[in-house]
Amino acid sequence: MSILPCCRDATALLTEDAEGALDGVAKVKFAVHLSICSACQRLRSQLRTTAAVLRELPRRAREPRAPDPAQVDAIMKLLEAPPDERD
Amino acid sequence: MSLPDGEDDALVDRILAGDQAALRALIEREHATLLRFARAITRESDLAEEAVQDAWVRIYRGLARFEKRSSLRTWMARIVVNRAKTLVVRAARWAPLDKEAETHEDVIDPSCFGKLGFWISDRQPAQWHTDTPERLLDRQQIRAAIEARIEELPAGQRAVLTLRDLEGWSSEEVCNALEISESNQRVLLHRARARVRAALEKALGEEGPFE
Numbered sequence: 001m002s003i004l005p006c007c008r009d010a011t012a013l014l015t016e017d018a019e020g021a022l023d024g025v026a027k028v029k030f031a032v033h034l035s036i037c038s039a040c041q042r043l044r045s046q047l048r049t050t051a052a053v054l055r056e057l058p059r060r061a062r063e064p065r066a067p068d069p070a071q072v073d074a075i076m077k078l079l080e081a082p083p084d085e086r087d
Numbered sequence: 088m089s090l091p092d093g094e095d096d097a098l099v100d101r102i103l104a105g106d107q108a109a110l111r112a113l114i115e116r117e118h119a120t121l122l123r124f125a126r127a128i129t130r131e132s133d134l135a136e137e138a139v140q141d142a143w144v145r146i147y148r149g150l151a152r153f154e155k156r157s158s159l160r161t162w163m164a165r166i167v168v169n170r171a172k173t174l175v176v177r178a179a180r181w182a183p184l185d186k187e188a189e190t191h192e193d194v195i196d197p198s199c200f201g202k203l204g205f206w207i208s209d210r211q212p213a214q215w216h217t218d219t220p221e222r223l224l225d226r227q228q229i230r231a232a233i234e235a236r237i238e239e240l241p242a243g244q245r246a247v248l249t250l251r252d253l254e255g256w257s258s259e260e261v262c263n264a265l266e267i268s269e270s271n272q273r274v275l276l277h278r279a280r281a282r283v284r285a286a287l288e289k290a291l292g293e294e295g296p297f298e
Contacts, residue, residue, distance in 0.1 A: 006204030011195050015277035019258060021269070039211040043195075043284075046212060050284040052220040054252035057233065060224050067118040075114050076107070078140065079147045 004033045010040050014047055095159040103151055114143065117160065120254060121167045124264075127249040128171035128242060138171040145170070157263055164250075164264035175242075184243035188271035194281040215291055229290045236286035243267075244279035251276055 005013065010033045016022050022030055034040055101109035121142065125135035145166050153162055199210035224230050237245060246265055250256040256264075262272050 006200070007206045008195070008197075008200045008204035012277075015273055015280065019273050019276075021273060037206075039206040042214070043212045046215060046284050046288070047280050049215070049220065049223075050280050050287055051252055053223055053233065053287065054248065054280070054283065055255065056220045056224055057230070058253050060230060066115055067122075072111060072114050072118065075118070075140065075143050076111060079110065079143060 004029050007033075007037060007040055010034065010037065011043055014040075014044050018044075018047070018051075096155065099150060099153060099159065102147075110147070117163060118143075120160075121163060123249060123253070124164055124246070125167050125171045127246045128168060129175055130238070130242075130245075134174050135171065138174050139167060142167040142170045158260065161260050161263050164260075165266070168246075168264055168266075184246065184265055184267050184275070185271050187241055187243035188267065188274040192278055194278055213288055213292065215288070223287070229287065232286050232290035233283055236283050240279055240282060243275045244282070247272055247275040248279035248283070252280070 010030060013022060013026075013030050017027070017030055034044065098109055098113055102113065118139065121139050122135055125138040125142075126132060129135045129138060142163070146163050149166070153159065157165075196210075199207060201207050237248065240248065243265075247261055247267075250261045250264065251258065258269060258272055261267075262269055265272070267275075
């Protein structure tokens with residue numbers, strides 16, 4: 001087993017780490033690699049920015065967050081119909 | 088992404104008591120989310136509409152059997168997932184999500200790394216001009232590039248990314264709704280975010296630096 005993960009292996013662990021799924025020796029080795037590798041640090045920062053951009057995206061979407069009242073009426077009507085008419 | 092404890096329970100009780108206003112409130116609150124979720128699975132709007140409409144019937148019929156072991160939204164999402172999967176399977180386009188996660192995929196182009204697995208100096212991630220997510224999304228071309236890349240993601244990646252990042256669900260809720268393991272959920276999330284990052288990087292490169 002190598003002492004520290006290489007960049008290829010470290011980049012594969014970025015989300016594992018962000019999700020709190022790394023522990024013990026693996027977490028320490030990953031942290032040490034990150035502390036000395038500026039390229040992996042940059043990738044981690046960009047993945048964080050990407051996640052933040054994605055979280056912000058729905059607020060910019062053109063699609064409405066609430067359904068059209070006519071659409072709600074249609075679903076209500078569907079649910080009010082007797083079971084045999086729904087199938 | 089659930090309501091505070093008790094609010095969903097109260098809503099369910101009112102619906103079961105025949106309160107139509109409560110049923111309408113639930114549809115108004117959840118329909119758009121369920122539709123986006125179904126679209127993440129089906130890709131096609133028509134199929135997603137059909138899945139969610141079918142799901143509402145099953146949700147309404149099954150509400151009395153909702154045991155509150157998971158949140159109402161997770162329970163409803165699972166019904167939508169099953170309907171969407173059924174419709175996609177019927178259209179012969181479904182691949183199991185766990186299988187997708189277990190299939191090897193290089194998140195970073197392997198040619199970026201040397202023989203020992205370290206970055207090749209001129210293949211490292213490009214420096215981004217620092218800016219906030221809000222300002223990045225002010226740029227139409229960047230927004231369009233991200234949306235296009237999300238559309239292109241494989242079904243599992245798209246579903247996980249949609250729920251985790253766009254809808255703000257917890258990993259536990261996503262695993263329950265999609266019936267995938269925690270580790271496979273993380274694999275799909277990592278791949279999806281990496282693909283969107285690459286799209287963002289490309290769009291930034293094409294647009295040039297920020298002013």
